[in-house]
Amino acid sequence: MNDVTDELIGFLRTKSFLDEAVLLTTTDSLTERGIIDSIGLIEFVDFIQDRYAIEIPGEYLTPENFDTLQGITNLISQLSK
């Protein structure tokens, strides 16, 4: 896992309801595993925009981009360029 993934997991553990004992892979669905709900998703988007100084266009808020750590890190990398 890279630094961005570690930071995302750090957010989920400290500001959301990801139990310390739960192991998360980069391809796990965050919604299907019950780690974020629709409100949590919005808070997660806020964190990512602030932390990485990017603006996530509304059309990017899709399960393909945002439901896995891999999708989110790819999106951050794409929008940071």
Next chain:
Amino acid sequence: MNETVNMCRRCVLHSAMPGVNIDHESGLCQFCRNPSEFSPQERVLAQKDMDALLGHTRGEGSLDVIYALSGGKDSSYGLYRIKQEHPDLRIRAILFDNGFISPQAIRNARTICDVAGAEFLRLTVQEDLLKRAFRNAAQSHDVYPDAARLRASDICNTCISIVKQKLMEAAVVSAAPHIMFAFTPGQTLSPVIRLSPAFMRWSRSLFEAQLKKMGIADDDEMFLLKKDVIGQGKQDGARYMIHPLLVWDYDESNILRILGDIGWVPPALGDKNSTNCLLNSLTIFNHIQKYGFHPYACEIAGLVRCGTMSREEGLEKLNGRVTIPLVKDIAEKLALSPEYSP
């Protein structure tokens, strides 16, 4: 609560709740160790942003705001105050009558609309469909993710999801750019959320999957945002969901005082956590029975964390007993299986 359960020493969360981690050294949960609530300075800035957005983004049609009004204290106060601060806003307040809203709450909603100068609309759905949805929610154990069931009961998550879906639909159809909810600082952290069509589609598909898990197809889109409505309207079809109570000082006793002055009457529902919905006692009983913790714990923890409620007041609310005859009565009305009734 047994002796192996640790409670956060600052708020009211405890280690028996899934995903709540109490640090052994500090005795604090992860939210108290890393608080996200606004400071007073941040709240002032957030209010300026909200006011600016409301000031310059107006509806193309006859409405600017679709407002979620329950007739309870928070939404009644929110409507009154937003009209005090933005008298030019054209607001339609929608009361979603889930069949269990107290008559006094409905009277309160009408009164507040009259006093504030907002349009009032009572939205209903066929009673048997709603009861089936609430019954299936109460009897489910895995419909909502942990994160959602930490914030609210399965029945409340179902009800609020319907309200969100239908208010998004109303905003798109009436070309109103804003949707307003009176969530408290304990219920959410973001005062303004931009709802793009893509996000609305995702939100719809998440709720559709949850309804299916409950055995509800909703082919007629009675609960879901109508698919062909998404994306209609001006610009890119986006709307803003606004939570004004997050940027104002939240002081429950002051809110009740102001509401009393303008004719709002507290309904006598027999529980300390709701001033509008008769389902509330049952939802608390059902949630504790199924999951072992109070559905309002997260909300109350947030209020304690941002200083608008003391920890003692919070614990008192969480430890308050539900009214068993009321729970039994509502369980009967929903035709719940006997194991879900007291």
